[in-house]
Amino acid sequence: MSGALLAYIFIFLGIFFESFMLVTFLSKPARTARARPTTTKTPHVALIIPCYNEEDTVELSIKAALRVDYPADKFQLVVVNDGSKDKTWEIMQKFKDHPQILLINQKNGGKHTALNAGIAATTAEIVGCLDADTVLEPDALKRTLVCFDKPNVAAAMSSISIRTPRGLLERMQSAEYTVGIFYRHALSSINAMYVTPGPFSLYRRSVLEKVGGFVYGQQTEDMEMALRLQREGYEIDNMPRALVTTHAMDTLPKLMRQRMRWTSGFFRNVLFDYRDLLSYKHGVLGYLILPFGLIAPIAILSIFSFTIYRILHAIITAFEIRQGIPFDWYFHWPALLHTATWFYTPISIFGLLGIIAAGLGIAMMVVGKRVSNAPTNLFADAICYLLLYGFVAPLWYLRATADVITGTRRGWRIE
Amino acid sequence: MSLATRNVLIALCITIAIGASVIYSVNYLNSLRIKDLNSTQQKLSVDTLSLETQISLLESSPCSIISHTSELTSELDDLGKRLSYTESQLGSNDSQVILLKQQYSLLEIRDYLVTEKFSETCHTNQVTVLYFYSNDKNCADCDKAGYALSYLHDAYPNIRVYSFDYNLDLGALKTLISLEKVGSGLPAFVINNKVSYGFTDLDTLKTLFPKGTFATSTATTTGH
Numbered sequence: 001m002s003g004a005l006l007a008y009i010f011i012f013l014g015i016f017f018e019s020f021m022l023v024t025f026l027s028k029p030a031r032t033a034r035a036r037p038t039t040t041k042t043p044h045v046a047l048i049i050p051c052y053n054e055e056d057t058v059e060l061s062i063k064a065a066l067r068v069d070y071p072a073d074k075f076q077l078v079v080v081n082d083g084s085k086d087k088t089w090e091i092m093q094k095f096k097d098h099p100q101i102l103l104i105n106q107k108n109g110g111k112h113t114a115l116n117a118g119i120a121a122t123t124a125e126i127v128g129c130l131d132a133d134t135v136l137e138p139d140a141l142k143r144t145l146v147c148f149d150k151p152n153v154a155a156a157m158s159s160i161s162i163r164t165p166r167g168l169l170e171r172m173q174s175a176e177y178t179v180g181i182f183y184r185h186a187l188s189s190i191n192a193m194y195v196t197p198g199p200f201s202l203y204r205r206s207v208l209e210k211v212g213g214f215v216y217g218q219q220t221e222d223m224e225m226a227l228r229l230q231r232e233g234y235e236i237d238n239m240p241r242a243l244v245t246t247h248a249m250d251t252l253p254k255l256m257r258q259r260m261r262w263t264s265g266f267f268r269n270v271l272f273d274y275r276d277l278l279s280y281k282h283g284v285l286g287y288l289i290l291p292f293g294l295i296a297p298i299a300i301l302s303i304f305s306f307t308i309y310r311i312l313h314a315i316i317t318a319f320e321i322r323q324g325i326p327f328d329w330y331f332h333w334p335a336l337l338h339t340a341t342w343f344y345t346p347i348s349i350f351g352l353l354g355i356i357a358a359g360l361g362i363a364m365m366v367v368g369k370r371v372s373n374a375p376t377n378l379f380a381d382a383i384c385y386l387l388l389y390g391f392v393a394p395l396w397y398l399r400a401t402a403d404v405i406t407g408t409r410r411g412w413r414i415e
Numbered sequence: 416m417s418l419a420t421r422n423v424l425i426a427l428c429i430t431i432a433i434g435a436s437v438i439y440s441v442n443y444l445n446s447l448r449i450k451d452l453n454s455t456q457q458k459l460s461v462d463t464l465s466l467e468t469q470i471s472l473l474e475s476s477p478c479s480i481i482s483h484t485s486e487l488t489s490e491l492d493d494l495g496k497r498l499s500y501t502e503s504q505l506g507s508n509d510s511q512v513i514l515l516k517q518q519y520s521l522l523e524i525r526d527y528l529v530t531e532k533f534s535e536t537c538h539t540n541q542v543t544v545l546y547f548y549s550n551d552k553n554c555a556d557c558d559k560a561g562y563a564l565s566y567l568h569d570a571y572p573n574i575r576v577y578s579f580d581y582n583l584d585l586g587a588l589k590t591l592i593s594l595e596k597v598g599s600g601l602p603a604f605v606i607n608n609k610v611s612y613g614f615t616d617l618d619t620l621k622t623l624f625p626k627g628t629f630a631t632s633t634a635t636t637t638g639h
Contacts, residue, residue, distance in 0.1 A: 012430060012434060015430050015433055015434075016426055019426035019429040019430050020422055020423060020426035023426050023429070024419070027422060029418060190419045190422070192419070283417070284417075284419035284423070288423065321561075321562040323559070324618070325563065325566050325617060326566075329566055329570070332569070338493075343448060343451060343497055343500070345444065347444060348441065349438060349441050352437045352440065352441065353434070356437070
């Protein structure tokens with residue numbers, strides 16, 4: 001099968017997937033879900049903040065969590081220092097006398113052990129995970145809690161957006177997160193979520209006790225937990241109007257490391273530990289969402305390489321045939337104007353499908369911002385996304401795929 | 416039927432509709448291009464026939480209508496560029512492209528004959544180039560040669576370039592190839608009845624032209 005044919009097949013599949021998401025977003029269950037008012041119930045909630053070398057952000061995160069609009073006697077923060085090598089524990093001491101805060105110091109054992117330690121230290125009915133670099137909007141908790149009005153919901157999540165993105169790379173991630181808001185909401189309306197995002201997710205304690213605590217989960221304990229909940233038949237819900245903000249990876253190596261962990265974690269979880277979910281009996285998650293997640297890297301690589309090949313081929317050919325010809329003749333205005341007619345419109349099937357796919361992606365971004373009121377600059381984010389994503393995403397997809405094939409495991413972060 | 420299955424079917428219908436609309440739109444645009452080229456060729460065919468008739472009528476002094484040729488050759492040049500673009504969009508094996516190329520080649524040959532007649536009778540200083548190319552991969556230099564000739568034709572008004580697909584199945588073209596004794600080594604150029612083969616660079620190509628050809632530099636004329 002030629003590369004061109006593969007690229008055509010994948011771009012059709014991409015448009016199909018985007019159409020499916022849009023249709024799902026517009027269907028009644030999603031409309032009803034996002035229109036839900038804030039709940040009046042106030043169960044006892046404990047948010048666990050696992051910290052490893054978070055001296056720069058932990059104070060901001062704790063202070064933001066304390067500003068949450070929720071009865072103080074029903075709300076607790078459990079901050080767990082997971083053997084940090086920096087001043088995280090010293091900074092945490094500023095809050096040691098706060099009546100709503102419990103501090104735990106443990107040897108480094110990984111995020112899942114910190115979460116388990118936090119859960120064990122509280123008796124709250126709803127427990128949540130809040131990353132130390134994530135800031136909770138005051139109404140985010142109340143808004144998210146409405147999801148637990150449905151008895152079968154085991155976990156719930158909010159919208160996540162990037163806090164004050166700067167530069168091309170951070171803006172690209174901001175666009176990606178805004179599209180993510182749309183995706184999470186559409187997927188949760190048909191119970192097809194395969195991750196309970198680490199930055200902020202809430203869990204029903206009774207369910208966690210039934211299915212067991214967090215495990216290593218191929219370095220993606222949030223994804224593993226979501227897949228386990230799906231396997232056990234629980235629902236994972238989302239409230240897009242609840243918003244938390246997190247920070248973006250500010251350099252390409254850090255971003256690569258994070259995305260390679262996510263991608264290889266997804267592959268390993270789905271292909272090795274939860275392969276049984278790839279089945280029609282698990283609904284749309286089993287026959288559509290997870291299989292599409294598995295072929296997405298091949299699709300992105302295929303479409304990207306085909307597009308780059310065509311662009312490079314055109315540039316090299318143009319350069320070769322123009323050698324020795326006076327440079328100013330290339331930009332001879334009468335000749336250029338002569339070609340500015342409908343006849344010379346450079347429209348191809350692949351190009352037009354690409355424009356439609358990008359247009360649908362931008363529509364999702366607009367909708368994601370509207371439903372969450374995320375404080376993002378859509379225009380700048382979209383431009384950075386369109387300029388960069390096609391070039392950087394194949395890098396981590398390629399390396400993550402290679403890691404899974406070769407059995408390579410990488411650390412959480414660049415120290 | 417579950418909500419998700421219903422959504423999958425709706426999304427499938429939307430995707431098929433988008434795909435069909437895109438394919439239809441691109442094909443429609445290409446059909447408009449073909450229609451436009453056909454119409455231009457018909458007009459040029461009539462114009463050429465008219466010019467040939469005028470020459471026959473004014474056999475004793477045909478030079479009085481020499482100015483009529485410039486407009487015709489300019490349109491022929493424009494047609495060539497659009498045909499070349501259409502070929503790049505639809506591919507050189509498209510049957511409609513092949514038919515259009517055959518008609519275009521005939522128009523070129525007729526224009527070449529008229530130009531030669533004027534050159535002989537009216538002593539113009541036109542330099543005509545017959546350029547033979549191929550779309551095969553074994554003619555790697557054809558694109559470069561074609562581009563260099565386009566530049567020369569734009570930059571020097573006394574150069575007229577007639578380009579022909581060497582492998583085109585057209586009786587009149589085969590006769591022209593035979594008359595000019597052009598072999599299969601491509602690209603090939605017939606400049607003032609002298610055949611040469613291959614292309615290295617613009618400067619080497621210029622040496623094939625008669626002395627004085629590049630003394631002026633204002634554009635207009637027929638070309639590739």
